[in-house]
Amino acid sequence: DGGITQSPKYLFRKEGQNVTLSCEQNLNHDAMYWYRQDPGQGLRLIYYSQIVNDFQKGDIAEGYSVSREKKESFPLTVTSAQKNPTAFYLCASSMGYGGARRNTEAFFGQGTRLTVV
Amino acid sequence: EDKVVQSPLSLVVHEGDTVTLNCSYEVTNFRSLLWYKQEKKAPTFLFMLTSSGIEKKSGRLSSILDKKELFSILNITATQTGDSAIYLCAVKGGGSEKLVFGKGTKLTVNP
Numbered sequence: 001d002g003g004i005t006q007s008p009k010y011l012f013r014k015e016g017q018n019v020t021l022s023c024e025q026n027l028n029h030d031a032m033y034w035y036r037q038d039p040g041q042g043l044r045l046i047y048y049s050q051i052v053n054d055f056q057k058g059d060i061a062e063g064y065s066v067s068r069e070k071k072e073s074f075p076l077t078v079t080s081a082q083k084n085p086t087a088f089y090l091c092a093s094s095m096g097y098g099g100a101r102r103n104t105e106a107f108f109g110q111g112t113r114l115t116v117v
Numbered sequence: 118e119d120k121v122v123q124s125p126l127s128l129v130v131h132e133g134d135t136v137t138l139n140c141s142y143e144v145t146n147f148r149s150l151l152w153y154k155q156e157k158k159a160p161t162f163l164f165m166l167t168s169s170g171i172e173k174k175s176g177r178l179s180s181i182l183d184k185k186e187l188f189s190i191l192n193i194t195a196t197q198t199g200d201s202a203i204y205l206c207a208v209k210g211g212g213s214e215k216l217v218f219g220k221g222t223k224l225t226v227n228p
Contacts, residue, residue, distance in 0.1 A: 031214040040126070042205060042220035043160075050214045058215070059118075090159070096214050103149045103167055103209075106216055108159040 003027065006091050006109035013078070013085070013116050021076045021112045023091035031096030032074035033106065036060060037088040046089075049074055050096060078114065086116045119144045121219035123206050129225045130196055138191040138222045144210035150189050152180055153205040155221070160205055163191070196226045 004025045013019045025032065030051050035043040045058030049068040063082025068074055074093075078085045094106040120143040130136055142150065149167045153160035164173040166182035166189060173180050177196075182189045193200055203221040 033216060035218070040220065042123070043207075043218035045215070045217060048213075048215055056213070056215070059217075088158075092216075094214065094216070103165065105151055105162040105165055106207075107162070111158045 004091060004093055004107055004109035006089075006112050008112060009110065011112055011114045013114060015116055016080045018077055018079050019085075019114065021078070021089055021091075021114070023074045023076065023109060025072055025074075025093045025107075027093055027095075027107065028071070029093035029095050029107075030071070031094045031106075032068070033092040033094075034058075034064070034066065034074070034076045035090045035092065037090060037111075043090065046076065085114055088113050119208060119210060119215065119217040121206055121208055121217055123204075123219035123222050125222060126220060127223040127225070129227065132197060132226055132228050134196050134226075135192065135194045136196060136224065138193075138204050138206075138224070140189045140191070140206035140219060142187050142189075142206075142208045144208045144217070146212070147184065147187075147208065147210045149209045150182055151207045151209070151216075152189075152191050153207065155203040155205060156201075163204075193224075196224075198226050198228055200224060201226045 007022045033048045034046040047066045049055040065077045091109045092106040095104040124139045152163040164180045169184040205221045207218040
């Protein structure tokens with residue numbers, strides 16, 4: 001089945017440790033996104049990528065890093081520099097870049113809930 | 118900076134009521150506005166609006182865009198308890214694929 005897979009669903013991290021969240025899609029989408037969701041905050045954009053080997057900072061990129069070495073994968077690393085990493089993280093993808101394909105909806109994974117202990 | 122403001126932030130109604138959710142935006146070179154419903158984890162797509170004045174409709178849900186006033190509404194008629202969810206509005210603009218969301222409206226429909 002086509003879709004977006006995030007893993008793990010739940011993740012616990014000790015303070016001071018880096019942790020990497022996985023996001024894989026088999027929809028052949030060019031654009032991918034990472035969002036953070038806190039209660040009452042909606043979705044805040046961390047990073048997005050329009051195409052392989054390219055990514056741009058969103059509104060809250062500090063303390064996070066990403067890579068886009070393959071079209072289907074967009075992992076997010078939460079570094080120890082992120083002051084308050086406990087949150088729900090959502091990955092999304094859309095058909096994306098180029099011509100009329102730009103006006104397409106984004107599809108979401110099931111999310112990863114990260115808790116710092 | 119792109120900005121999306123949704124109102125109200127929360128709303129409690131009784132089954133059968135009609136609700137209107139609001140979304141205003143500021144974005145450079147607007148391309149599209151999207152509505153999503155989030156019940157548990159993954160938001161699910163409802164509508165994408167690109168042109169003013171053209172209503173999109175799906176069952177009891179409908180949405181319309183006003184590009185002059187930078188505003189969209191999502192209407193839900195004859196609400197049901199299954200409509201309880203967070204409704205998210207997002208915009209895409211400029212020359213990129215950046216997709217910015219608002220804080221969402223939490224709708225609770227009581228029996």
